[in-house]
Amino acid sequence: SQLRKDLLDAFTNAGEAYLSGQVIAELIGCSRTAVWKHIEELRKEGFELEAVRRKGYRIVKTPEKITADELRLGLKTNFIGKNVHYEESVESTQKIAHRLAYDNAPEGTVIIAEEQVAGRGRMDRKWHSPKYTGIWMSIILRPNIPLPKAPQLTLLTAVAIVQAIEDLTGLLPEIKWPNDILIRGKKVTGILTELEAEADRINSIIIGIGMNVNQTREDFPVELQEIATSLFIEKGEKVSRSDLIKGIFRNLEKLYLLYLEEGFLPIKFLWEGYAISIGRKITARTLSNSITGTAKGITDDGVLIMVDDHGKTHHVYSADIEL
Ligand code: BTX
Structure with a gap:
């Protein structure tokens, strides 16, 4: 609900500070009873809130499962991720994104699933997407660019993802042209860019991102164990999926706006800094x-x-x- 969104925005803006029931009620324009009701609901979802007498509330822990509320908390973008469709289990988030794009979903709409039972890669290959361990999402963009430039968005997305992984984990992923992100030579993320276009006009670009986050080696089928890795395997500790998602949203929005403003050149320089195949x-x-x-x-x-x-x-x- 809008109240819930406003409540999470209020906590986001407060940062580490406490918010009293009174202040929250004024900020979001509802009664204090309504504030308590929403805070109870957040607790039921797995949020931990600290309550201190005379000071108020502060969120100290967010749930393990990705929730729409958790994605909202701390999100600092203007359009990417402002409209999120969150699903427990789907065939493929790409499929849903195509339908939403066709139904005029606004730019920046995202579909996130905890699991995909028919996740796909390029050329109809399969993408292994087990429950609760990875990021399986599709983002709808509507750039006003000619058709042949669409692949640039894949490279731009790769840069946004590598930067988010670096920022959050300190790991140093590399990009293998065009769409693989590797750590120590193993695939940690794949990107699938698909188009809805008429003649030479792009209606929408659907960017599918599959990121292995908290899988153990045994979570991968045997045929992937030698070629795939996860952030958990590389880092040795669990990584917050929602923090990663928010990092990707932020970087992607920043790079995308830069791209629309100045073209591909600044993105190209960034991309080359992470590319492994060049010169080899x-x-x-x-x-x-x-x-x-x-x-x-x-x-x-x-x-x-x-x-x-x-x-x-x-x-x-x-x-x-x-x-
Ligand atoms: P790709 O065609 O470059 O890579 C697919 C190949 O990667 C597979 O044939 C397999 O060898 C390997 N592979 C499969 N699953 C994994 C995995 N979890 N980790 C590492 N390697 C794997 C890459 O295609 C593009 C993948 C995009 C996936 C996203 S998830 C959200 C969205 N929805 C959807 O159905 N696809 C995209």
Whole structure:
């Protein structure tokens, strides 16, 4: 409800300070009884609130499960994540996002699920998305850009995610063009960018993010254990999924606004700082062929430039990269 949102915004703005029932009632425009009722509901959801006589309330712990309220608390964006659809179990958040985008959901709308039973990667591959351990979400954007520039959004998202992981865990992830985020060579996050477009006009871009957060090695199916990792495995301690989500929202909004204002160039520089494949010998596989050569960099549009063993330059728009 709007009252609940206002209440969480009030706690967000108060930071570490206590808020008295009276002050909250005035801030959000309701009775003190209504304030108590909402505080009780937050407790039932798993929030821990400290109550100090003559001072008031302060939130000291947020629930393990991601809740809409927890995402609201501390969120400092203007549009990304302001409208969140939260689901317990879905086939794929992409599917829901496509439907919402078609129904004119505002830019920045996000669908988050605790579990996906038919999570997907590129080219209809499967994405393993077990319950309560990862971040499985889709974000709707509506940039006014020509169709060929859409892949730039994948690179931009990768930068936002790497920065959020760095900020929260101190781990140093790397980006493998175009859409993999790796730690020590293993995949911790995948990004799937899909489009709704008519002729050459983009209606919406749906950015799917799958991040392994608190899985143990045994939580992965055997075939993924050698190629996948989680932040918990790398860091040795649990990481708050909602803090990560909020970090991603904040970075993504900042970079996206920069991108709309100044184009891809500033994003490209940031991206290159995290990229691993550049300057290395790689193989790029597409459905129809494969090229081996040295990755030279990306164009100003985000296309991969490779020089093969005969000195011929190739522009790679979409492929799987082997290092
Ligand atoms: P991709 O095609 O680059 O990678 C898919 C491949 O990654 C799989 O074939 C498998 O080898 C491996 N893989 C599967 N699950 C995992 C995992 N949990 N961790 C590491 N490796 C894995 C990458 O596609 C894009 C993934 C996007 C996922 C998000 S989740 C929210 C949204 N909804 C949805 O259905 N997809 C996106």
